Amino acid sequence: MPITAAEERAFYDNVYSRFLALPDEQLRVDRQVMLRTWNDPRQPQYERRRLYMAVMARLEAHLRPGLRVLDYGCGPADWGVWLATEGAEVTLLDLSPAAVELGVRRAGASGVTVRGEARDASDLSCFRDGEFDLVYASAAVHHTLKYPHAFAELVRVIRPGGVLLLAETYGNNPLLNGARKLRAAVQGEAEEQGEEIILGDAEIAQLRGAFASVQLHELHLLAMGKRLLRGKLHLAWARRLVEAAESLDASLLRALPSLRRYCGEVVIEAVR
Numbered sequence: 001m002p003i004t005a006a007e008e009r010a011f012y013d014n015v016y017s018r019f020l021a022l023p024d025e026q027l028r029v030d031r032q033v034m035l036r037t038w039n040d041p042r043q044p045q046y047e048r049r050r051l052y053m054a055v056m057a058r059l060e061a062h063l064r065p066g067l068r069v070l071d072y073g074c075g076p077a078d079w080g081v082w083l084a085t086e087g088a089e090v091t092l093l094d095l096s097p098a099a100v101e102l103g104v105r106r107a108g109a110s111g112v113t114v115r116g117e118a119r120d121a122s123d124l125s126c127f128r129d130g131e132f133d134l135v136y137a138s139a140a141v142h143h144t145l146k147y148p149h150a151f152a153e154l155v156r157v158i159r160p161g162g163v164l165l166l167a168e169t170y171g172n173n174p175l176l177n178g179a180r181k182l183r184a185a186v187q188g189e190a191e192e193q194g195e196e197i198i199l200g201d202a203e204i205a206q207l208r209g210a211f212a213s214v215q216l217h218e219l220h221l222l223a224m225g226k227r228l229l230r231g232k233l234h235l236a237w238a239r240r241l242v243e244a245a246e247s248l249d250a251s252l253l254r255a256l257p258s259l260r261r262y263c264g265e266v267v268i269e270a271v272r
């Protein structure tokens with residue numbers, strides 16, 4: 001049985017409400033805080049640092065004061081709060097009220113203001129058609145697209161010429177997908193973590209049908225082996241292995257671009 005929105009909300013409320021007890025100092029976000037976290041091998045975000053750096057570069061290419069941004073499925077809202085500190089006019093959206101409360105508090109702790117909307121992405125009637133210049137979703141659309149109307153609503157709130165930017169796990173590689181399912185089963189991962197719904201060709205085709213242009217930036221083929229080293233990346237030998245795989249990937253993907261579709265992570269930029 002597929003999980004319901006209520007189950008997903010309860011799961012993420014439980015995850016995020018724990019952070020609400022933290023002092024403001026630990027909730028503050030800005031560019032420096034994000035870069036420091038990604039580059040710290042003891043932090044879980046280290047594993048995705050190259051994906052995050054690629055996304056940050058794309059977001060920075062669009063940033064200007066007053067840019068109307070929706071952080072879609074914002075979770076702890078690092079991205080939305082960071083963009084607000086860079087002068088964007090940010091709205092946070094998440095199914096989980098705890099996520100939105102956390103994001104609004106983090107914005108306050110970072111010296112900026114954001115709007116927060118706790119609601120299901122399948123009904124965005126609180127937003128006008130074309131209300132946003134840019135919608136950014138980090139590891140979120142693979143949660144929302146399974147809900148009816150969510151895709152149509154996502155497209156509707158982006159202005160013509162506006163941008164949808166996605167950072168996602170990429171799901172065209174059957175070996176990687178099998179390994180992900182196995183790991184989720186072995187580790188008893190909750191279904192709500194969404195590992196079973198992975199963005200791939202079908203969703204890209206859906207995007208191409210609704211947007212004027214869709215560009216993909218695929219990352220990590222052999223370097224997806226980093227998943228096997230989770231919890232060990234604070235060790236120098238483990239980091240060296242991942243770096244070696246990353247540089248092998250760079251040569252391999254340059255020589256054989258057709259392998260890009262089998263990478264494990266992707267940044268997608270679609271212009272409406």
Ligand SMILES: C[S@@+](CC[C@H](N)C(=O)[O-])C[C@H]1O[C@@H](n2cnc3c(N)ncnc32)[C@H](O)[C@@H]1O
Binds near residue numbers: 095096099119144147
């Ligand atoms: C894996 S988390 C990613 C959070 C954040 N974007 C990040 O990168 O850290 C997925 C988020 O999607 C949210 N979500 C799941 N289903 C949703 C829905 N139907 N509508 C809005 N948000 C949803 C969850 O509450 C959760 O915060």
